[in-house]
Amino acid sequence: MEIIILENEKAVYTEASARIVDWIQKKPDVMIGLATGNTMIGIYENLIAEYRRSQLDFSSVKTVNLDEYLGLDPADPSSFHSYMHRYLFKHVNMDPNNILIPDPLPEDVEEECDAYEQTIKEKGGIDVQLLGIGRDGHIGFNEPSSSLSARTRVKTLTDETLKDNFGSNKGPRFAITMGIGTIMEAKEIVLVAVGEEKAKAISSMVEGPVTASCPASALQLHPRVKVVCDNAAARDLERAEYYKWIWEHKKEVEKPHLLFRKKEKET
Numbered sequence: 001m002e003i004i005i006l007e008n009e010k011a012v013y014t015e016a017s018a019r020i021v022d023w024i025q026k027k028p029d030v031m032i033g034l035a036t037g038n039t040m041i042g043i044y045e046n047l048i049a050e051y052r053r054s055q056l057d058f059s060s061v062k063t064v065n066l067d068e069y070l071g072l073d074p075a076d077p078s079s080f081h082s083y084m085h086r087y088l089f090k091h092v093n094m095d096p097n098n099i100l101i102p103d104p105l106p107e108d109v110e111e112e113c114d115a116y117e118q119t120i121k122e123k124g125g126i127d128v129q130l131l132g133i134g135r136d137g138h139i140g141f142n143e144p145s146s147s148l149s150a151r152t153r154v155k156t157l158t159d160e161t162l163k164d165n166f167g168s169n170k171g172p173r174f175a176i177t178m179g180i181g182t183i184m185e186a187k188e189i190v191l192v193a194v195g196e197e198k199a200k201a202i203s204s205m206v207e208g209p210v211t212a213s214c215p216a217s218a219l220q221l222h223p224r225v226k227v228v229c230d231n232a233a234a235r236d237l238e239r240a241e242y243y244k245w246i247w248e249h250k251k252e253v254e255k256p257h258l259l260f261r262k263k264e265k266e267t
Helices: 009-026 039-056 081-086 110-124 159-166 198-205 215-221 240-248 250-254 258-264
Strands: 003-008 032-035 064-065 068-069 128-131 154-155 174-175 187-193 225-230
Touching: 003 009, 003 240, 009 032, 009 039, 009 128, 009 187, 009 225, 032 110, 039 081, 039 225, 064 081, 068 215, 110 154, 110 174, 187 198, 187 215, 198 215, 240 250
Parallel strands: 003 225, 032 064, 032 128, 128 187, 187 225
Antiparallel strands: 068 174, 154 174
16 A cells, blocks of 8 residues: 555645546546545546646546445435536536446346446456545445455445435435445555544554455555545554655655665765
8 A cells, every 4th residue: 555644635635636637648548436425526626627727538538436325316416426427527528428327226236236347347447446435444335344355236334324424324225336346456546535534444444454344454455555645534543654754755766766866965
């Protein structure tokens, strides 16, 4: 994992969105795994601003969403279909044919989940996956105790998740979600966290054991994960200063000759 600890949430959104912009510029038909929630809004606002500023081209970009509430009409304002159109799709030149979100009203749930997996493969697989993290360490809707190798399937949401998303436990109880096994096949993963309420989850994910009790801890096994968080979310990390030093000296690691030149000047 690369742990990137920044001063505030604005800096976090800037760093995370810059990575998505870089992917789009280098690979116009990139497949981006998208997440929802308050944390993602700042990232999507930055992508829209870049589209308007530089005409960043989304016409060939493919997107696939992590999850959707089961039984919730796509037109419902609380659905992730509505969320994505409200905060991103309607503001950029996305091709509707390149948008993939789980069907919340499928005739056969198992068939929908299997088809979702197959479509991801047919479209070339996920290049970069955006993730948030729940206070209990869940990613997507893979709640604590979820299998760390599961594929797209239906999950039952916890009271804590419902309260975070709806303000009470009266929201949809079931959701279709990518499994951790699916998420782990992305070429790159960018996980974003802001605020002290995420501090315990970030600490468990980064420095705790790999365990189904903290589903996000499975990301320790992925070769290319960027954890982008603010100081508040990094509060409980024991090695926070070490991670900051690495980030500040990253260019020296990527281009070792710069380090030798620096030493020559010092002598």
